[in-house]
Amino acid sequence: MSKLPETPSQTAGPYVHIGLIPRQAGFDIFENNLGAAMLTPETKGERIRIEGRIFDGADALVRDALVEIWQADAGGRFAHPADRQNGPPPDPHFRGWGRSGTDFATGVWGFDTIKPGRVGPMAPHASLWIVARGINTGLATRVYFADEDAANAEDPVLRMVEPARRFTLIAPRALRGGIPVYSFDIRLQGDGETVFLDV
Amino acid sequence: MDLDLEFAPRDAAAHPPALAPIYRSTLLRAPRQPLLSLRSTLTEITGPIFGESELDPIDADLTRNHARDGDPIGERITLHGRVLDGDARAVPGVLVEIWQANAGGRYRHTNDSFTAAIDPNFGGCGRVITDAEGRYRFRTIRPGPYPFPNRENDWRPAHIHYSVFGQGFSQRLITQSYFEGDPLIARDAILGTMPDVAARQRLVATLDMEASAPFEALAWRFDIVLRGRGASRFESVA
Numbered sequence A: 001m002s003k004l005p006e007t008p009s010q011t012a013g014p015y016v017h018i019g020l021i022p023r024q025a026g027f028d029i030f031e032n033n034l035g036a037a038m039l040t041p042e043t044k045g046e047r048i049r050i051e052g053r054i055f056d057g058a059d060a061l062v063r064d065a066l067v068e069i070w071q072a073d074a075g076g077r078f079a080h081p082a083d084r085q086n087g088p089p090p091d092p093h094f095r096g097w098g099r100s101g102t103d104f105a106t107g108v109w110g111f112d113t114i115k116p117g118r119v120g121p122m123a124p125h126a127s128l129w130i131v132a133r134g135i136n137t138g139l140a141t142r143v144y145f146a147d148e149d150a151a152n153a154e155d156p157v158l159r160m161v162e163p164a165r166r167f168t169l170i171a172p173r174a175l176r177g178g179i180p181v182y183s184f185d186i187r188l189q190g191d192g193e194t195v196f197l198d199v
Numbered sequence B: 001m002d003l004d005l006e007f008a009p010r011d012a013a014a015h016p017p018a019l020a021p022i023y024r025s026t027l028l029r030a031p032r033q034p035l036l037s038l039r040s041t042l043t044e045i046t047g048p049i050f051g052e053s054e055l056d057p058i059d060a061d062l063t064r065n066h067a068r069d070g071d072p073i074g075e076r077i078t079l080h081g082r083v084l085d086g087d088a089r090a091v092p093g094v095l096v097e098i099w100q101a102n103a104g105g106r107y108r109h110t111n112d113s114f115t116a117a118i119d120p121n122f123g124g125c126g127r128v129i130t131d132a133e134g135r136y137r138f139r140t141i142r143p144g145p146y147p148f149p150n151r152e153n154d155w156r157p158a159h160i161h162y163s164v165f166g167q168g169f170s171q172r173l174i175t176q177s178y179f180e181g182d183p184l185i186a187r188d189a190i191l192g193t194m195p196d197v198a199a200r201q202r203l204v205a206t207l208d209m210e211a212s213a214p215f216e217a218l219a220w221r222f223d224i225v226l227r228g229r230g231a232s233r234f235e236s237v238a
């Protein structure tokens, strides 16, 4: 049992951009904007884009949210010491993490990244974490890829999701300018509510 | 999965409920389905790592990191504390980011239209990486309270927003700290989403005279506790 009680989560509020993506708040302060770019030319793997919108319970666009992504590299390795899997080391040119605000006008968030590899028994996937005004504790979910049917069918997390809701975690693929784009709309509440994870 | 790497389940009672009508914005944004509980997989016990070389030391000094032609207006303060986990172990080497309103309660944000003035010398954000003992320290100014659309006449107590990375992505936390003695704390709708008074109290930074600099700045202390490690009540999936 824990010795110290956890610090409670609090909403990121409507001005989360100031702290985490200040350029979207309207000013430039840091030389290095963490999470703005996930790739360098040296990063290994298939270039893809993952993007989507967020809808509230009244089907309105959530335009003030911040989304973070965390994922494995093309070989299914995480750039972290707790990844003790055998095999080639993690790609030194890929941290596997990025940040994107939903656009104030269009509500679209998105990441230019690489397609992650399988991680053990899990199908290729990326973790998303969503914070915003009105969200008291950050919401975690996962993006799976619609062109990975066989792997998805074996995925231990997807298999825990009731079949009728699995579609909420699987992003369809389309080509745009030669780049595969996976579309992942998130529904916070109501019909087609996205499955959120307590991890 | 190595048991020693897993995080303990989040203690739901320590956090505000997703749906809390006193905070109107939760009504349409709180999921109505229960969260799907799963034992941490490799995806959750890992998380991004940041190096000192990615930051500039001035990033942690909000009184200087956006100064243009002078000093920001307001009461200079030191804001410091430790990042710990539920087992009371220091969490070293993790990124802590803060953001806040200026002394007048105004955010430097395109969407903030509160009538208080923007301070040309104050950006309102900073970041630092915790040291070997999990300590962080910012120099900033004390923010002002500000009104927000919720109930008829709601004002946020003065507060600092925090974003903290733990050692794994499932420790990720965004929270806020308040200032001991602020009469708005008891009236705040956002703190009011938490039924547990003791939990609210854990968000109140305390005046720390020992760490204050005479004739320069008072210090406020705010420790942050992330989930601990340890056995999980859930079935392993990977």
Ligand SMILES: [Fe+3]
Pocket: A013, A015, B101, B156, B159, B161
């Ligand atoms: Fe605020």
